[in-house]
Amino acid sequence: MRRWMRPAALALALLAGAGTTGFTATPAPPAAAADPPAAALDPGLAAQVDELARAALTDGVTGAVVGISDPVRGSYLRAYGTADTAGTPMTPDVHYRIASVTKTFTAQAVLRLVDQGRLSLDDRLAEYVPDVPHGDEITVAHLLGMRGGVYDFVADEEFLARYAADPLLPGWSPYDVLEIIRAHADEATPPGRATVYSNSEYVLLGLVLERVTGRSAQQVTTSVIEELGLPETSYPTTAALPEPFARGYVNTDSELAPTPPGAEPRDVTLSSPEVPYTAGAVVSTVPDMVRYAEQLATGAGLAPETARLRQEWTPLTSTGVRVQYGLGVLRLGDWVGHNGSIFGYSDVVTHLPDQEASVVVMVNAADGEAVPADDLWAGVVRLLYPDSLPTW
Incomplete structure (x- = not known):
């Protein structure tokens, strides 16, 4: 079974052809400096992007948004379909859950x-969070790079059943994740041996942030978002989404939460950010x-050496399109960014450094296992940048 908020599905899609924290470092340049160019995408290419996006409106996806920024080809921002099953038109400015792209902000x-x-990449996890299997060997760098060997809590069948039944999961906290990790101690592996995607490692990093700063992870992340100058980005404290927003649905072909025959896709717009x-x-x-996407790929807000270390890649796949992981950032072929899937929403956020181009897509149906946005992203990238997805 594929795992909640896991990027491995991207490789499969590509193979198929488809408050303050006390920070005082120099802030990132304001977002306005990275605004898309004024030139528009060639109408012929735009029509082909439109065709790809409309084809993605299936299996419970009622709407999609595509954003492209390219200093040569031009910019493109368009919404497709509807923001809900009632027929409300999708608009480009809708809010949605970015799922695992969150990990880039945590990193x-x-x-x-x-x-x-205030923290070292060589610090051991046990200094901040006790009683994690191999915690006295796992470093902060291991966690950032998905090399900690920590059991992924979303693989726990009891958790999956509870989450599928009620994404609000009243009373849930990150400490419930610790209990799951400890209960699966025999499935942990020593750190540094392989790069294996684990949501648990980024939950642990959130607890490290809280321990080091004395503030909530939500407050720390909010400070980073503000420093990057992203006014429509937020770490919510409730299950609600800011207006305007797209409603989120479970994809109708989901194995985790299948849709009964003839029924509309299940609405899972409201879910707890604590999970x-x-x-x-x-x-x-x-x-x-x-x-x-450009800020992430160019290391905005980080010291140059830290930004360089962030993009020291290790392989997540061994065949097909090259997929690698750095420190809280993916390399998908030649693209730098991240993707994500959570109940109701899926997206891919990427930048192609050698062409200074960014491609972002979102769709409003997912179950946290499949990543429906991957196929749309891969189609757009293959159309506009056919040589940007090298294989092993």
Whole structure:
């Protein structure tokens, strides 16, 4: 079974052809500096993007948004379909849950602390969170790079059943994740041996942030978002989404929460941010993510050496399209960014450094296992940048 907020599905899609924290480091340049160029995408290419996006409106997806920024080809921002099953038109400025793209903000917060000397990449997890299997060997760098060997809590069958039944999960906290990790101690592996995607490692980083700063992970992440100048991006404290927002649905072909025959897709717009926590709680819009994609890929807000370390890649796949992981950032072929899937929403946020181009897509149906946005992203990228997805 594929896992909640896991990017591995991207490789499959590509193979198929488809408050303050006390930070004082130099702030990132304001978002306005990274606004898309004024030129528009060629009408012929735009029509082909439209065709790809409309084809993605299936299996419970009622709407999608595509954002492209390219200094040569031009910019493109368009919404498709509807924001809900009632027929409300989708608009480009809708808020949605960015799922695992949240991990990039968590990593940014951790790396800012490293730049300030308040945390070291070599610090052991046990200094901050006790009783985690191999915690005296796992470093902060291991956690950032998905190399900690920590059991992924979303693989726990009891958790999956509870979450599928009620994404609000009243009373849930990150400490429930710790209990799951400890209960699966025999499934942990020593750190540093392989790069294996685990949402647990980013929950643990959230607890590290709280321990080091004395503030909530939500407050720390909010400070990072504000420093990057992303006005429509937020770490919510409730299950509600800011207006305007797209309603989110479970994809009708989901194996985790199947839709009964003849029924409309299940509405899962409301879900607790405490469940994904620093592995997936952040909310944004496609225009904000288009600006952020370049910031993420160029190391905005980080010391140059830290930004370089962030993009020391290790492989997540061994065949097909090259998929690698850095410190809270994915490399998808030649693209730098991240993707995500959570109940109701799926997205891909990427930047192609050698062409200074960004491509962001979102769709409003997912179950946290499948990543429906991957197929749309791969189609757009293959159309516009056919040589940007090298294989192993």
